[in-house]
Amino acid sequence: MNSIAFNAQVLNPGEARGEAMVLDEPLSFWGGFDARTGTIVDRHHPQQGSCVAGRFLILPESRGSAGTPGGIAEAIRRGVGPAGIALGKADVNVAVGAMVAAALYGVAVPVLVIGDAERARLRSGHLVEVDRDGHLRITEAP
Amino acid sequence: MSDTASVQLHERDRALLDGAEGEAMGLAMRVVLRAAEISGAARLQDICFAHIDACFYNGQAHVDFAQFMVDNGARLAVPTWTNTSLVSQVDTQLRPEKDDPVVVSGARLLMDLYERLGCEPVWTCAPYQLPGRPCLGDHIVGSESNAVTFYNSVIGARTNKYGDYLDVCAALVGRVPYSGLHTDEGRRGRVLFRLDRIPEELRREDLFHHVLGHRLGRVAQSRVPVIEGLPLDSNEDQLKAISAAAAASGAVSLFHAVGVTPEAPDLETAFQGRTPEDEISVSPAELIEARDSLSTGTGGPLEMVAIGTPHFSFTEFARLVPLMDGRRVHDGTLFYVSTSRHVVALVEKEGWMEILEAAGVQVVVDTCTYFTPAVRGCRGRVMTNSAKWAYYAPGLLAVEPVFGTLEECVESAARGEVWRDQRLWRDETWGVRS
Numbered sequence: 001m002n003s004i005a006f007n008a009q010v011l012n013p014g015e016a017r018g019e020a021m022v023l024d025e026p027l028s029f030w031g032g033f034d035a036r037t038g039t040i041v042d043r044h045h046p047q048q049g050s051c052v053a054g055r056f057l058i059l060p061e062s063r064g065s066a067g068t069p070g071g072i073a074e075a076i077r078r079g080v081g082p083a084g085i086a087l088g089k090a091d092v093n094v095a096v097g098a099m100v101a102a103a104l105y106g107v108a109v110p111v112l113v114i115g116d117a118e119r120a121r122l123r124s125g126h127l128v129e130v131d132r133d134g135h136l137r138i139t140e141a142p
Numbered sequence: 143m144s145d146t147a148s149v150q151l152h153e154r155d156r157a158l159l160d161g162a163e164g165e166a167m168g169l170a171m172r173v174v175l176r177a178a179e180i181s182g183a184a185r186l187q188d189i190c191f192a193h194i195d196a197c198f199y200n201g202q203a204h205v206d207f208a209q210f211m212v213d214n215g216a217r218l219a220v221p222t223w224t225n226t227s228l229v230s231q232v233d234t235q236l237r238p239e240k241d242d243p244v245v246v247s248g249a250r251l252l253m254d255l256y257e258r259l260g261c262e263p264v265w266t267c268a269p270y271q272l273p274g275r276p277c278l279g280d281h282i283v284g285s286e287s288n289a290v291t292f293y294n295s296v297i298g299a300r301t302n303k304y305g306d307y308l309d310v311c312a313a314l315v316g317r318v319p320y321s322g323l324h325t326d327e328g329r330r331g332r333v334l335f336r337l338d339r340i341p342e343e344l345r346r347e348d349l350f351h352h353v354l355g356h357r358l359g360r361v362a363q364s365r366v367p368v369i370e371g372l373p374l375d376s377n378e379d380q381l382k383a384i385s386a387a388a389a390a391s392g393a394v395s396l397f398h399a400v401g402v403t404p405e406a407p408d409l410e411t412a413f414q415g416r417t418p419e420d421e422i423s424v425s426p427a428e429l430i431e432a433r434d435s436l437s438t439g440t441g442g443p444l445e446m447v448a449i450g451t452p453h454f455s456f457t458e459f460a461r462l463v464p465l466m467d468g469r470r471v472h473d474g475t476l477f478y479v480s481t482s483r484h485v486v487a488l489v490e491k492e493g494w495m496e497i498l499e500a501a502g503v504q505v506v507v508d509t510c511t512y513f514t515p516a517v518r519g520c521r522g523r524v525m526t527n528s529a530k531w532a533y534y535a536p537g538l539l540a541v542e543p544v545f546g547t548l549e550e551c552v553e554s555a556a557r558g559e560v561w562r563d564q565r566l567w568r569d570e571t572w573g574v575r576s
Contacts, residue, residue, distance in 0.1 A: 011176065011180065012176075030200065031537075035201055035203075036201075064303075064393055065305075066195055066285055066286075066287075066303060066304070066305040066306055066309075067200055067305070067306060068305060068306075069305050069306040069307045069308070070196070070200040070201060070203055070204055070306045070307070071200070071201075073201075073203035073207070073307075074200070074201035074202065074203040074204075076203075077201075077202060077203050077206070090180045091180070092176075092177045092180045092181065092305065092308065093305045093306075093308075095176055095177075095180060096173055096176070096177065096305065096306075096307050096308050097306075097307075099169075099172065099173055099176060100169075100173070100203070100207055100307050101203070103169045103210070104203070104206050104207060104210055105206075
């Protein structure tokens with residue numbers, strides 16, 4: 001792969017460009033995530049200590065926490081949220097967090113569903129670009 | 143996901159999307175519709191009640207969201223009650239504003255905003271203990287996990303577990319995606335748990351219901367469990383214990399108990415005429431293991447007792463008060479009971495508050511002991527009769543939970559050290575054959 005392009009399902013529209021950060025496991029954005037700094041704090045998460053700010057976050061889904069929308073909206077409000085989010089499967093809590101942040105703060109962080117097969121091909125460091133219609137381009141780091 | 147045509151909408155739904163009732167109601171409708179698309183619902187379902195959790199402070203975004211709704215003309219479609227808050231409006235000393243001004247003032251403002259939006263300010267995680275609860279078959283919005291499980295299982299009202307903002311948006315438009323536990327298919331029993339190897343006497347103990355719930359959550363995860371062999375006269379406090387423990391340790395949002403809960407008059411009805419996907423004969427050994435996993439602390443000096451998770455009911459107070467009457471919590475031990483304002487008013491009417499105060503018991507309302515700094519500052523052994531409290535405590539607080547019965551909590555508090563009712567902890571009591 002040098003560069004691939006495909007269409008993703010759009011849960012929240014937005015334009016974004018960012019370096020991929022691939023999470024190996026689902027994440028709770030409440031309890032497992034510090035929304036003040038955009039850092040993963042779940043002690044059991046493989047990417048504990050990583051900061052998602054400005055990165056294109058790739059993850060299977062969020063972990064079943066009702067607090068996930070608030071964690072995402074708060075991180076976006078503080079400017080430490082991800083540039084975009086691509087999920088293995090559709091996730092209501094992630095979508096709602098980004099929708100509310102877009103309405104309140106005018107920051108459109110795209111949330112996409114790319115499926116688990118495409119997700120598995122992505123590596124941290126790849127460049128991810130997306131437009132409002134969900135046209136996604138992934139480029140290997142030079 | 144631009145294909146909104148796949149979800150059937152009413153005229154008013156479309157008008158809301160078009161902004162006919164303002165920006166706030168438009169956002170609420172967009173959020174509900176997006177949730178419907180994601181869950182694959184073909185249509186929306188009217189609801190008649192909501193219990194929301196977005197009133198629990200979780201950063202400034204929560205305040206901004208509520209403010210946006212209030213400022214832009216949002217109006218609730220159904221009676222909407224509030225879950226616990228981070229702070230108590232009644233006892234401001236529980237979490238003094240000067241110690242944490244941003245969070246405490248934010249949490250207070252959030253409570254004010256939801257009152258202004260028209261919510262019933264009950265501030266409780268056990269809203270089903272208050273008069274005016276929904277009925278069998280009602281479609282509602284629940285958000286707090288134990289309340290969702292209790293409403294679904296014990297009352298037979300229908301709700302999924304709605305996350306932050308979606309809970310409020312659904313209460314505003316009065317509609318939810320018709321999916322999951324709103325549908326008959328979603329409520330079908332999947333896994334059968336038989337209790338025939340567990341002694342009948344144990345099955346009547348409160349402790350057993352907590353332990354069973356904890357085990358149920360672990361094994362069933364998100365599959366609907368059906369319990370066969372629960373005593374037919376299990377009371378609501380015991381069913382609350384199962385609900386809270388199973389929702390905490392797994393993702394159980396609905397369980398059936400044959401002959402006890404309204405959608406399970408018999409096995410066949412609980413499984414809707416189908417065969418269980420899995421059958422489990424609960425063993426004494428697995429219950430003992432589940433029981434013991436709820437205590438990381440062992441015997442020794444006791445720093446605190448924390449009960450009332452979920453909120454203590456009137457009938458639980460009716461058991462606690464005679465146990466405390468004439469006794470005194472040991473110096474150096476704290477005793478907290480979390481409950482709602484509504485239940486406190488009933489307790490005061492009985493003249494019980496004086497007895498509890500004289501005994502050294504502190505009653506916390508509007509919030510939960512997890513969130514009070516006195517508890518957060520605690521580093522020692524904390525005894526609780528709640529499997530849910532014991533399950534979450536090691537992650538949320540730096541304490542060693544010791545799980546036991548209400549009677550053990552009271553006796554331990556009076557002695558200032560962990561006391562065990564040996565009768566209950568013998569292996570034979572749990573059905574192990576010697």
